Amino acid sequence: MKLRSKLHYFDRITGLPNRQYLYKYFSKNISEFIVILLDIDDFKYANGTFGHKFGDKYLKAFSIKLSKILGEEGDVFFHNGDEFLIFLPKLELEMIDSRIESLLKKLQDSFKVEGREIYNSVSMGVYITKENDSIDDAIRKAEAAMYIAKRKGKGQYRYFDENVEKDIMKKIIMVNELRKAITRNELYLLYQPVLDIKENKILEVEALLRWKNGELGEVSPVDFIPIAEETGLIREIGYWVIRKACNQVKKWENENINLKVAINISPNQFDDKDFFYNVKNIVTREKVDFSKIKFEITETQILKLEKRNMKRLIELTKMGAVISLDDFGVGYSSLKNLAFFPVSELKIDKSFIDHININKKIEKLISSILFVAYKMGYKVTAEGVERKEQLDKLLEYGCNKIQGYYIGKPMTESDIIEILQRSTII
Structure with a gap:
């Protein structure tokens, strides 16, 4: 991939493929995946306290850790701000729960940024795609579920369902x-x-x-x-x-x-x-x-x-x-x-x-x-x-x-x- 093309398809800070990459290479087969939108809880507080340079290094360290945890089992993309998209192949519901709970637990471990020990938690919204879903709709539903998880107390995940849709309309x-x-x-x-x-x-x-x-x-x-x-x-x-x-x-x-x-x-x-x-x-x-x-x-x-x-x-x-x-x-x-x-x-x-x-x-x-x-x-x-x-x-x-x-x-x-x-x- 040429340098100019690479810059277009990859996030400058995290080095992860971005939404442009996602739209180009994943939009046609979105129904084959489970879409997870992950948000770092209280990132804005750390960013505001220690500065944007620290925040950038924090995001870089976090993205490396997230990619290592997922390994070959899924794909991770930078979405926006302190949000990441994860695409997992479709699995049985029990296996999805097990995978997500394992991910939550591993991400709660501390890691160091500029000598500071960072303890973070994440909130995740999970959407199991259907046959005719568009990529935008899948991301929107995963994001809606994530916001519900965050409102329920952070550090947890929530599946998108009809109740989430009702909550969105009520909100x-x-x-x-x-x-x-x-x-x-x-x-x-x-x-x-x-x-x-x-x-x-x-x-x-x-x-x-x-x-x-x-x-x-x-x-x-x-x-x-x-x-x-x-x-x-x-x-x-x-x-x-x-x-x-x-x-x-x-x-x-x-x-x-x-x-x-x-x-x-x-x-x-x-x-x-x-x-x-x-x-x-x-x-x-x-x-x-x-x-x-x-x-x-x-x-x-x-x-x-x-x-x-x-x-x-x-x-x-x-x-x-x-x-x-x-x-x-x-x-x-x-x-x-x-x-x-x-x-x-x-x-x-x-x-x-x-x-x-x-x-x-x-x-x-x-x-x-x-x-x-x-x-x-x-x-x-x-x-x-x-x-x-x-x-x-x-x-x-x-x-x-x-x-x-x-x-x-x-x-x-x-x-x-x-x-x-x-x-x-x-």
Whole structure:
């Protein structure tokens, strides 16, 4: 093959045959193959952290490893970005599962790039071609299955079937409807009470986003928030939530109700270079004291913060805003995070609370988290408290605050007022 022709048919970085090669030499006999679209999970994070040159070397090393694993058993092509196409000859379904699971396991092993040890996982979509399939349709269906696998938690694979097709159509409709949700006034907030145990009072609530659409009905946050994240709509929606929460704080103030409101901040919002500037403007414009606002962020988010954003986060705390470390214990938990990051509160994840009176080791871990947090002057909220025996154990450990169905489900503003009027909560 002449050099010019070779450059046309092979990817410059990975050295693998590309889509042009695929269309020229495989399009006529596509029905003889199983098509797999493979995506490297979190490649963009490594690329953004260490730079594009590192990213190119990462892709090269990965493609070499992938080719070696496949050997003569299949063909691999560079598709796009951090995606690869694999063509396997048709096999019995059990053998396909075995082959793919073996591939997943081998690709999860670490390898070195520029002296750095890289641990990666991959998500794969699998399509078993039919007689009259076009190559574009086969790739599209494999890609659709891959996105479903990624949404289910990454590091896994999914076959294309009718349910995947339905999921795609549902997602398309949801994206279109979500774009109009703010202007149609379809979004609203519920508030889940947080009990201050010492005071035996509700002194704060967590604002929780909900969506009721004319066509789709009540849409679960589990379904629409990942789509908002993926499409970038979460930024606009996030600012709407902050404005709405500030409006509610001001309204309660006018009614002589003193409540702090906690707001969850999405990782995507932190990527917005104007985020801290916009937050400051919203809170100031709504004439709300920063001390009435709490921002809940996860450990994963705070670890990825750039220095300039860390400084801005510190500025928010200087204005009086509280930063709470959400889902503590399930991310990259480290005592160092408590010492160096500008947080003053922790939320112990529900997955720990669920094991109270079931797992003694988990109980000791909860007790230890509380002990260290209090020594450092932090307040702690236990979320997901649903049973009295959980509450009793947390009272025994001296936990500051409790949140969960035992205290109250997410509720409307009028329901919050009703619960505030009770003489005792527990």
